[in-house]
């Protein structure tokens with residue numbers, strides 16, 4: 001595809017092995033949610049976005065549809081437009097006509113899914129120059145292509161910022177501000193604090209897709225790290241933890257058992273869990289404070305009438 005360049009900065013398998021061994025050796029056991037996203041995990045996530053209980057995607061899309069022109073004006077045309085955790089690159093399509101970026105740079109850890117999504121977009125928009133980067137944005141990394149003088153803007157939808165503990169979210173926003181440079185704008189989707197019932201339902205859908213997404217992590221570990229997790233002896237467990245203001249996802253052992261991963265043994269007591277994801281929820285003010293502490297000023301914020309979800313335009317000071 002002449003308008004698509006692909007850069008593979010995917011972290012080596014050794015990093016996955018080290019992170020899983022360290023996470024399973026810790027108390028409590030924990031593994032980063034970034035490892036959910038092998039190709040099957042990305043497909044399952046796309047199914048989650050279509051579930052009736054998962055209000056986030058359709059609400060964020062409705063906000064972007066309603067205010068897209070204003071968002072595009074604030075972000076500015078002809079920029080190097082970065083997207084963090086671009087997934088299927090569906091939301092950015094709502095903004096591309098108005099934004100007319102010089103270059104679109106989707107960044108995602110899920111290599112095959114990114115490749116496919118970028119190819120589909122490149123075919124659909126032959127006039128758009130795409131530089132797709134497979135990389136882990138939770139660590140510092142150098143962009144493989146960075147035209148210094150071009151204005152920069154970024155899009156970070158899906159409330160993926162909520163997967164980071166606030167100090168790590170602040171560090172990621174700081175790194176993003178540095179990439180954008182003074183005056184650069186970031187359009188970011190942030191899920192809002194709301195009733196516990198709505199939140200719990202969103203992560204415990206009746207079709208069990210979120211459970212499959214969570215359990216797919218064990219399938220991936222079995223395949224890539226030569227492990228012997230028995231999926232039928234673990235279950236999905238997700239709940240809103242009000243004090244820190246976050247949904248927690250866990251994989252809970254139904255029985256006492258021992259599991260082998262990359263030649264090492266790990267014991268689980270009955271009901272012991274592996275903590276696999278946090279999804280922090282914010283008030284508008286809490287998120288604005290976090291953004292300010294990371295070097296941004298809050299320029300504009302939109303939310304839906306039910307106050308379920310917010311989209312912020314932040315500018316690097």
Ligand SMILES: C[S@@+](CC[C@H](N)C(=O)[O-])C[C@H]1O[C@@H](n2cnc3c(N)ncnc32)[C@H](O)[C@@H]1O
Pocket residue numbers: 033034037042045049057084085086087088091107108109110135136137138139157158159160
């Ligand atoms: C919650 S999904 C959101 C997808 C899409 N942006 C949306 O709003 O529907 C998170 C996306 O970020 C990617 N991702 C997760 N952790 C990442 C990391 N550390 N570095 C790069 N991409 C990551 C996943 O592969 C996935 O596509």
